[in-house]
Amino acid sequence: xxxxxxxxxxxTLSEEACLTINCTYTATGYPSLFWYVQYPGxxxxxxxxxxxxxxxxxxxxxxxxxRKETTSFHLEKGSVQVSDSAVYFCALPPTLSGGYQKVTxxxxxKLQVIP
Amino acid sequence: SQTIHQWPATLVQPVGSPLSLECTVEGTSNxxxxxxxxxxxxxxxxxxxxxxxGQISSEVPQNLSASRPQDRQFILSSKKLLLSDSGFYxxxxxxxxxxxxxxxxxxxxxxxx
Numbered sequence: 456x457x458x459x460x461x462x463x464x465x466x467t468l469s470e471e472a473c474l475t476i477n478c479t480y481t482a483t484g485y486p487s488l489f490w491y492v493q494y495p496g497x498x499x500x501x502x503x504x505x506x507x508x509x510x511x512x513x514x515x516x517x518x519x520x521x522r523k524e525t526t527s528f529h530l531e532k533g534s535v536q537v538s539d540s541a542v543y544f545c546a547l548p549p550t551l552s553g554g555y556q557k558v559t560x561x562x563x564x565k566l567q568v569i570p
Numbered sequence: 571s572q573t574i575h576q577w578p579a580t581l582v583q584p585v586g587s588p589l590s591l592e593c594t595v596e597g598t599s600n601x602x603x604x605x606x607x608x609x610x611x612x613x614x615x616x617x618x619x620x621x622x623x624g625q626i627s628s629e630v631p632q633n634l635s636a637s638r639p640q641d642r643q644f645i646l647s648s649k650k651l652l653l654s655d656s657g658f659y660x661x662x663x664x665x666x667x668x669x670x671x672x673x674x675x676x677x678x679x680x681x682x683x
Binding site for chain 1: 613616619662671675679
C-alpha cells in the first residue's frame, strides 16, 4: 500500500543553517506530494506541493523537488530562522483505494531553530 | 474564500463523560471531511472521513463516532471518554472527488482526567 517514510526528528539547528528533511514515498502511479507545517499549538498548514515528476514546490524559502527516480520529496531551506521552528509532515493526497479514502502522512519531523 | 472552524479550542473532561467536537466549513460545497487525532509527540492518525451527508467511514475501531448532519458540518462524539482519548483533534477538508490538498482547522486539545 501507499506509505511515506520521513526523517526522524527532532532536528536542532542554529539560525541561518541549512535544512534538509528527507521524505521518501511508496505509491501507485505518480501522485501529488505535499509538505505540511504545524506550528506549536496550531493545526496543519499546507507549506508546498508538487503535482508531477520534476516539479519543484516552493514557499517561504522552502523548496522540495518531486524525484520519481528516487521516489523522494526532500524539504530544503538554505537559511532557517527561529520562526521556522515547527513540525513538518510529508504527505500523499487522499486517494480512493478499494472504496476507501486513504490518506498517508509521514510521522512528522520536529525542527527547532536556536538563535 | 474557504474557512474551517473547530470548537472548542480546549477541553478538559473526566473519564466516562460524553464528548462532542464540532467542525464546520465555509465557502465550499460537498467537501470531503476528515477527523484526525494527534497524540502527544506522535504523528497523525486518521479517525473518520466523510464524502457526503450521512456517509461516514472509520479507519480504526474505537469508542469514538462521527456524524455529518449537514454538508459542511462534521461532529466527533463519544458516549464515554477514556484516558487514552486525550490528544489533539484536527478536522480537515478537501475538494470532493479525488481529494488533493487538505485544509486543516485550528484543532481541539482534549485532556481526559
